Ligand SMILES: NC(=O)c1ccc[n+]([C@@H]2O[C@H](COP(=O)([O-])OP(=O)(O)OC[C@H]3O[C@@H](n4cnc5c(N)ncnc54)[C@H](O)[C@@H]3O)[C@@H](O)[C@H]2O)c1
Ligand SMILES: O=C(O)C(=O)C[C@@H](O)[C@H](O)[C@H](O)COP(=O)(O)O
């Protein structure tokens with residue numbers, strides 16, 4: 294990916310075909326440019342979709358910026374948390390956009406974390422059969438992962454993200470100063486997806502994370518650097534395999550476990566948020582790989598140690614109220630989008646930075662592994 298090495302903002306371009314390429318702008322204070330950037334896209338009206346927490350912190354500023362640039366604005370605010378990525382949340386956002394008479398030429402601005410990006414993006418994908426949208430991610434997780442690549446959607450009682458569409462944003466505005474107000478818990482959760490990039494195919498980045506993670510959390514220069522590295526990695530995968538026919542599935546490292554856990558905890562953010570589920574999933578994917586004789590046990594230990602050092606959970610037993618038993622977890626995995634002809638696909642690893650797609654994994658192997666995990670102290 295091409296990257297402009299200016300101090301502010303860092304720019305990662307996502308060169309998709311059909312004139313759908315877009316920029317990811319990364320830097321402190323970028324939310325103040327929302328209006329100018331939206332006007333440059335030729336929009337005359339913008340609907341800000343956000344949650345109550347983010348609205349209290351950033352909606353007035355974003356709205357003032359849009360109005361100063363001459364755009365008509367409206368605001369749609371949903372409750373915070375994963376539960377809003379639901380049929381009811383989707384209806385609320387669509388009805389709010391329709392009531393504000395948002396047209397195809399207008400913009401939806403997803404101002405918030407991954408819940409808002411996925412929900413507002415899915416509403417934008419389907420409203421009037423497709424309205425343009427801008428991602429303004431305000432969590433670490435959204436800045437390094439969910440705002441990029443066009444996966445949008447909501448959850449179902451049957452499983453995570455099962456209703457959705459690919460709909461790419463026209464622009465991503467990642468204001469890294471907005472992370473200064475994020476809770477420690479949500480910073481940690483987002484960090485699980487940061488570490489994921491190293492674990493997938495970049496051992497040097499994982500080692501850099503081990504040395505520099507504190508700077509990401511404290512808002513040092515490491516933060517913008519990490520966001521740019523992750524966005525560059527994700528942009529590369531998305532451009533090569535936008536619709537997940539192959540390589541993109543690697544971004545799902547840890548997620549077969551994670552999504553089952555999220556379903557079994559009823560998408561209750563008080564118990565488990567996506568990044569925490571991913572942290573457990575990453576540790577499980579490496580221990581499962583070790584159990585299958587694919588990966589040295591020390592590598593799995595190094596992964597879990599680092600995640601634990603930053604305060605992330607690495608075991609099923611860490612899920613408040615319990616994770617569900619092994620049978621329930623395997624049953625939930627049956628709805629994973631990577632299932633082919635009824636067989637489970639996992640992303641496994643030969644080591645840190647050496648992950649691969651493993652189709653046709655025997656459910657009995659998974660069940661035995663999970664039983665052993667749950668039996669382990
Ligand atoms: N589309 C994708 O490619 C993709 C990738 C990864 C994750 N996801 C999805 O993203 C979702 C998780 O996103 P998330 O972790 O950002 O959760 P989230 O959107 O629920 O945000 C976490 C919490 O932080 C609050 N918050 C957000 N920004 C804040 C700020 N700057 N200051 C203070 N509080 C703030 C929110 O109100 C919320 O309570 C999951 O649904 C997951 O499935 C999607
Ligand atoms: O962008 C992708 O592709 C990913 O898999 C990124 C994941 O971190 C993210 O959680 C995504 O929403 C999972 O997608 P899904 O297709 O498994 O629902």
Ligand SMILES: [Zn+2]
Nearest residue numbers: 486548567571
């Ligand atoms: Zn994820």
